[in-house]
Each structure stands twice: as structure tokens, then as C-alpha cells.
Amino acid sequence: MDEITRRGSLALGAGALATAGLIGARPAGAAIPVADVPAPKQPIEAGATLRVIRPTKFVDPDETIWNANTEKFTKATGVPVRVDFVGWEDLRPQVAVAARTGAGPDVVVGWANDPHLYSDKILDMTELATYLGKKYGGWGALPQKYGKKFGSDTWIALPMGCGGGALVWRKSWVNEAGYSTVPDDLGKFLDLCQKLKKNGHPPGFALGNAVGDGNGTATWLLWAHGGYQVDDKGQVAINRKETIAALKYGAELYKTFIPGTLSWLDPSNNKAYIAEEISLTQNGVSIYFVAKNDPKTAHVAADTEHSRMPGSLNGKAPEAANTLNAMVFKHTKFPNAAKEYLRFMMEAEQYDPWLTKCLGYWAHPLLAFDQSDCWKSDPKIIAYRDAQKMQFWDGYKGPINAAAAAVSSEYVLVQMFAGVASGQQTPEDGVKEAERRLRRIYKS
């Protein structure tokens, strides 16, 4: 029979107190270095109410903590806020309706290039972004790119989180192939993949029409070889020797993949990795999170490591990040309340718990949050911490605009790589076809 000892009861008491937050509690966000900067004056309009839409949760805390923070805002300001969560792929039609009709949500937490499509219909955010940047150690390179109107210093959006696409790999299998870690050199990386395949643990990268993973694979291969779809003036620049080299490398790499990657969609690599069918892929932290939280797959998580995608150019990892980009429509009756809401959500007291409980899926855009406890809780997710430091973006090197978004949504680059990898096209034909499509999209 269990006995309650004095030591045991003391431990129980301490545990209960700690649980209740009475001892050992540290204010959320206390570790975040903060500069003393006065908040912008945004007097909230009388009778203000807000409607917010944002992409649906990735994990439950994403929604619960967001809602809890929203309730705190309502308590502090008296402004009722309704938040609606929309499917990731379904957000864009709703934003299009709001922009076209001039009605609907006041605040939209959309995707990276959404604000750039509606830059004439949304409010200037320069003052708020400057304040947050000064207070929290500055903005990362990628949020600056997505937050500012292209080629200017005017902020049109407030980046709230960056979902990185790091390399996810099985440590034991990579070690078995003779490598202690995944090499950055592309030649060695190909050698590693060939050895993994030989050992019966092939890699797998999506080459199907997958919004995130397919475009991620294609842009990684292109950028890692120094290629880009358009130059900085928006002129199509795909037909270059770097693209041909990328296509040839992609075709060699494809030979090491598990069969079926040409039809892979976004969930496919998650499934294959957790089922232990592949040893290596590119993804957000979701694979690790799901594996870690299921006792039957916890051993997969324990053997998983994350690192930057190989093939860095002058120290720049060839990755972009899926960025949450908040904007306020001009049609809102309560612009100050809307901006205040965004400011409140970005302050460390609210932002840090959200960041931490989401396991860093939406990595912080403000550099001071590098010090967040989130990144100390699990060393395996450190690779996602630096998502905001990436220096590539959708449509690199050109402007972030509707054409850049169309290239992703029409899978021009993905289909170019898939066509060559599958042997349907030569690299030269693949590039020509992609160039034709890009010229149509960019109208150049």
C-alpha cells in the first residue's frame, strides 16, 4: 500500500504551489530583452468592435492561446473582438472578397504575399512596425521583406510568425550512411542520399503540386544553385546555366527518392517520414511535433534532427519561410483599435506564451525573441528559430506581387523540376517551357 511520507507530502505541496503559479513563476516574456520605447499613440475609437480572420490552428495551443490573448485585449480595452479561423488554403478567397467588397474583417492575418496584392486597400503600418522593431531588437530579414512595400521602407503589414522549412532527418540512418550530420555541400549531400537509398532508407522530397512542400523543394534546388525566376527588376531570368545545373542535380537526386514523390502533396512526406519509409525530407516542425506527441511514434521523434537545407550560398541558406502577415483594411471603422490589437498581440507578455506553446511553429519575426524559453525547451527545434533570418522569398529576386504568387499557385517551378526528374523533358526543354510560362505570368 502506498504511504504518504513527510518528504512526499512536501513534494506534493510544492508541486501544487508551482502548478498554481504561486512559486517559481516568472512573468511570461520576462527573458525577452526589451528596449524602453514609448508605444505609438493610437486612441481607441469609442464603441469599437473588431473582426479578425486568421489561418486555422496548427496545434491546439495556437488557437487557445491566441483566443486567451484576445480576451485579455478585450478586458484591457473593452473592445469586443471576434476571431474566425479559416482553412489555410481557404483564406485567400475570403481576403479577396473582403478586399473587393470593402466589407468584412477589420484585421486579416494572412499569408506572406497577401498584403502586397492589396497594398492600396490596407493601412500604413510603418509607425507600429518601427515601434515594435525598436522595442524588440529589430525585425529579421524575411519579415522586413514581407512587411515592407517592395523596394521601399513603408510597412504595409505586420509579420507575426515564420514557419520555417528545415531539413528533417533520422540521425541513426544518416550516421549509418557514414555521416555524423547532414553536409551543407550539395555533392556530399547527393552522396549521402545515394547511401541512404542503398541502405534501404531513401529520402523523399515532394515534387507534386504541393503548395508548401512542392514549392519548397523546387525553390531550394533553384536557389541552392544560384538560380532565380526573375531578376530584381521583375524580368524573367530562369533560362540560365544555374537553372540547368539545378535541374541536372534534381534529376540525380530524384533517383535516390522513394517512389511516388512526383504525386506527393503536402501531407505525403509527413506520413512517409512518420511511417519510417523515408529518412530525410524538408518540412516545418509539424512532423516532429506529431511524432513526439504520439507514444507509438515517439522513437521516431527521438531519432530526428533538424538542420538548414544544404547548399548555402555565401552563408545564406536556400530557404524561405511560410510567413503570417497581418494587415488592416482601410474599410475598417476602427483603424486605431485594429492596430492596437495587433500591437497588444505582438507584445512579449502575449507573444511569448503563444510562440512557446506552438513549439516554435510560427517562429518569431522580432529578433529579441531569440531569447525565448521556447528555444530552450527542446534543442531539436533550434533550426526553426532562425526562419526569420532567411534571405530568400517567394518570387526571389523580383518584387513580391501577384505574378510571384501565381508562379507558386501554378507550380511552374515544381513542374519544371518534376518534368526533368521524371525524364519527360531534357533540362533545356524544361527551362524553355518554364520560361514561356513565366513570361506569360509576368507579362514580359
Place this chain on the structure above:
Amino acid sequence: MSDTTATTIGATTEPEGPQLLSWDSRARRVVTIYVPLACFLVILLFPFYWMGITTFKPNSELLNYKDNNPFWISSPTLDNIRKLLFETDYPRWLTTTMAVAFASTALSLVSSVLAAYAIQRLRFRGSNYVGLAIYIAYLVPPSILFIPLAQVVFQLGLFDTPFALILTYPTFLIPFCTWLLIGYFKSIPYELEECALIDGASRLQILRRITLPLAVPGLISAGIFAFTLSWNEFIYALAFISSTEKKTVPVAILTELVQGDVYHWGSLMAGALLGSLPVAIFYSFFVEYYVSSLTGAVKE
């Protein structure tokens, strides 16, 4: 000669079964009827089977086909259904979807009956062109219409209410039902109406007492199609409804059960399975009318 042979074969080989003709045989029947029928059944029912087994599979079985048979369940679970019914607003989504589908179908049928009757029977000048124009309206894709319609919905103050859907679904249901009913009305002998006209019936009386009772299979057929189209509609439901609890099943299950690149396949399939049941039940009640409307109407 052939009749005699057929009778002989029928009498000797299958005394209790149906009589076979001379060109017929058991092997021939198997090849020409039962094998294609079996293939057809497998192709049609496999998605439902897949939905069914995925609904009751735990995640570990769903993800690992090396150690588990993909076509069977080793350790069934109700977790996916529990998650769907008790951790989401699924019952409410189902009620909303049903209410919207019934209301928009009823509205569309009433309008379509009047339109189809007018075009087919009143034969006013240009009626043929009006019929054609209505059909062409059906061909305009909703992905083009949803933004202009959104403006109308906002101006009428219907955004984020079920009426936004009940009143916009008829934009594609009415053309479809009208086109279907024009064809059906055409097959009803005009002489019946002429008799009624001679007896002094008005046009509305003819429609109510003569034409509509004869057109029941056509109405049911149009109703079933309209109900199914409303039930499955996606883009308007996505654009005109923003509150999670007011969404319809096709939109809501995607919003709630697809989280980034993590798909809750078990609950998604449970949602699809439960969502398809009302439509299947609806079909099963009216399948005979539905078939008769496709195979021909009133014989002259």
C-alpha cells in the same frame, strides 16, 4: 427452330431458373452481366469502404502500411468519431447544411417549375432563346461569380448568415432544374392540357392539377440533383460565411480537421461518411422516381 432449342436448353439445364434464349448461356451471362456489374460495384463502393475503414482506424494503422493491412482494421477505434462529434461543431454544421440544402432546393424547384412551364408551354416569342440563356447561365463557373455575388450579399446585409447561401445557391440551381424540367414537360402530352383548357381550366389550374402530378418523377429528379449540388457546394459557403459555427460541412471539416500539412484523416473520413449519409438516405427514398424520370415520362 431456335425457339425449340431454347426451350429444350431451358428445360434440361435450368428447370427452376429463368429461361435462357438460344444465344444466351450461363458463361455468357457471367461475362457480359455479372463481371462488369461486379467491377462497377467495386469501383463505386470502394470509396465508401475506404471512408468507412479509415473512420475506425487508429492513426498508427493509418500511417504504417508495412505492418498493417491497408484494407482492413486490426484494432478499430471510435476516437475519430468522438473527436468529430464532441470536439468540433459538427452536429451544428450538419444542421446548417441540411437547412440550407432543403431551403435552396425548395426555392429553386418552385422557381424552376414556373420558368420551365412558361418556356415549354406558353411558347411566347423568344421562349427558346430564354431557355438557352438560362442554360448558359448554368455554365458560368461559381469561381467567377462569387466576388460580384459577395458584393450583393454584403449590400443586402446577408453576409455570414445562412440566407447568404439559401439565396445564392439558386443562381446555379434554377438554371439546372429549369433545363431539366423543360425536357420533362416536353414529354408530357400537350393534348391533356388542351382537354383541360376546353373544360375551362386556367393555366395555373392546369399546372397544379394536370401537369405537376404527372411531372412528379421529374420534380424529384431535379430535387435530388439540386439537393446534392447544394449539399456539396464549396466556394460560396467559403466566401459568404466566416463564423466557424455557421459553416457548412464541406467547408467546416476542412477548416477544423486540416491543420497545415497535418490531416486528421480519420475524423475527416468520419465527417465525409456521416455527411454523405443524409444524401444517400434521400436518394434511397426516391430512387424509383428518379429512374423513371430518366427513362421516360408519360406515354402518349
